[in-house]
Amino acid sequence: MAGTTFAKGGIHPEEHKELTEHLAIEEMPPPSQVVLPLSMHFGAIAQPIVKKKQEVQEGEVIAVVEKALGASIHSSVTGVVKAIEPRPHPTMVRCGAIIIDRDPSAPPRQYSTEDWKKLSREQLLARIKDAGIVGMGGAGFPTHVKLSPPPNAKVDTLVLNGAECEPYLTTDHRLMLEYPEKVIEGARIILKVLGIKQCVIGIELNKADAINVMNKAAAQSSEKDDTVVRIQGMQVKYPQGSEKQLIYSLTKRSVPGGGLPFDVGVIVQNISTTLAIFEACLMQKPLYEKVATFSGRALDRQANLKVKVGTLLSDVVEYLGGTKDLVKIVSGGPMMGFAISSIDVPVTKTTSGVLFLNSSETDLGEFGPCIHCGWCMEACPMGLSPKEVGLYVEAGRGHLTEKFGIFDCFECGCCAYVCPAKRPLVQFARLAKIAIKKRG
Ligand code: SF4
Ligand code: SF4
Incomplete structure (x- = not known):
């Protein structure tokens, strides 16, 4: 398959995906306490609707955003609210958070499934909103808003971002490999919400196994109705997964400067978000678990982990055997992620991965003057x-x-x-x- 790509620039950084791409998603046992920040999304900070010492159930709404852009927050464990107070936050230094002590005797919550096709577009959108889903590929824009483009926007194509072009990160790769039918079904739900028929899923050619299983799942799904879900291989080039580059690569449409994807008839969703939409619409399961890549050579053991949102990085590090020669911690990939100085911060809805880099993976040298090489x-x-x-x-x-x-x-x-x-x-x-x- 010849891969498509974007028009200008781009680079080929070392991938480092060999550390985790072969590792199946593993469920980390829930920690004894979770710290749920009131801001894990783009928009207004959520307001708590629970009080200290109150008992809460796994999946229960504990904070909401009313009359503003934002997303609800749900408890990721069954337990008791220990405190509501500012705590370290991965991007905001400190942010108000709801701290919950888990009840170790509580069984995990069970969900039953139902046929999403019986639900109207409005009902599906309401489930996505109620589940507190936000874009998990970047800033955490509320998904129910993104799936409600203005009436004059002539959207005709859904693009799913399976590029995962950032070095080290392998979450979307594993999700596509392990849950291809759910991703495709999630795409069909989004098509119904948008009232369109066409979806293209872009996957870089270094994930040939994912392209293969996704192609099979898409072919089986196309027999169910008149929607078309197509897999498109893309060249391995960074930043293939950035919105404008991805759209050009897959549709040859150029989003104008200052414009948005719907200006060229496209809505983009990320793979993790699509799976969350699947779970919300079939099971009414809120977004309170996150699959993320924990990698870097300073970690004793690298992994693709499913963790409860609110799990502290210190708990993750302990679970993975600790660190050695740790020089730098990066939330996200090494290209667009950001350095964090503490492991006392929680995994949030938008954590795609956390890298624990050792001295062989970091370059802390001084910079020099420009030599005008271009x-x-x-x-x-x-x-x-x-x-x-x-x-x-x-x-x-x-x-x-x-x-x-x-x-x-x-x-x-x-x-x-x-x-x-x-x-x-x-x-x-x-x-x-x-x-x-x-x-x-
Ligand atoms: S960081 Fe900005 S200036 Fe540098 S390559 Fe990317 S888009 Fe261009
Ligand atoms: S030395 Fe100057 S021209 Fe060359 S890459 Fe660096 S900033 Fe650009």
Whole structure:
């Protein structure tokens, strides 16, 4: 199968997927306590609807967002609310959280399934909203909102993102390999919600086993109705899974600068999100468990784990045998993830993976001056000029970088990866955006 790809730039970082891609998803035993942050989504912080010492059931709503953009939060265990107080958070330093002590005698909650095809579009959307589902590929945008594009948007294609182009991460690969029928069924639910017939699932060619099983599941599913779910192999190139690059790669449609996918008739969903939609619509199961890759050579044992949302990284590390020569912890992939300084933070709805990197996997060297080689410009998938942005920021003129299209920069890190002078071009881009915003 010849793979498709995007038009400009891109890089081929070392994959490091061999650490976990062959490991089946393993369910981590629930911890004795979970810490559920009130912000695990894009939008307003959720408000608790439970009190200290209150008993809660697994899957019960414990915090809601009313009259604003956001998503409900559910307890991931049965137990008692120990406290509601600020706790360390992976991206916000600290954030209000509901802390629940698990009742070790409580059995896991059981769910029965029903036929989603009997439900209307509105009923399906209500189940997705009630389940607190958010986009699990990035910022955690509430899924029920994303699946309600404005009436004038002429959406005709659902794109499922099976690229997983970030090094180390193998969660979506394993989900497609182990649950292909559920992913395809989830796609058909989304097609019904959107009132369209066509879905294309993009998978990079380094996941040939997943392409194979997904093709079979899609072929069986197409016999059920008149929807078309197609698998498309894509070249192995980073950042193939970024929204604009993915859409171009699969549909040859270009999302305009400042535009959104529905401007070109497309809605994109991630594989984990699609599975959560499947569970919400068939079983009314809320989103309170997360499959994530825990990798990096500092970990005693790497794994693709299904964990309760709210599980502290310290519990995960203990379960995986601890760390050795730990130099850096990254939440997400090494290209677009962010460094975290503590393992006292919980796994959230949007945690795709956590990397525990040792000294052989990190480069903490100093950066040098620009040598004007132009490699960063060749690598940028948006056709920007990262070197100019860096030079302006260093000169205290970051506020003047709008002319270089800085707001089209989605901080993919391709430029910094190829820079022989190791210049922190992503940080420069962030500083430039801040400088422009400060000047209004
Ligand atoms: S981080 Fe920004 S400037 Fe650098 S390659 Fe990516 S989009 Fe281009
Ligand atoms: S890759 Fe680095 S050294 Fe080369 S032009 Fe870009 S910023 Fe300068």
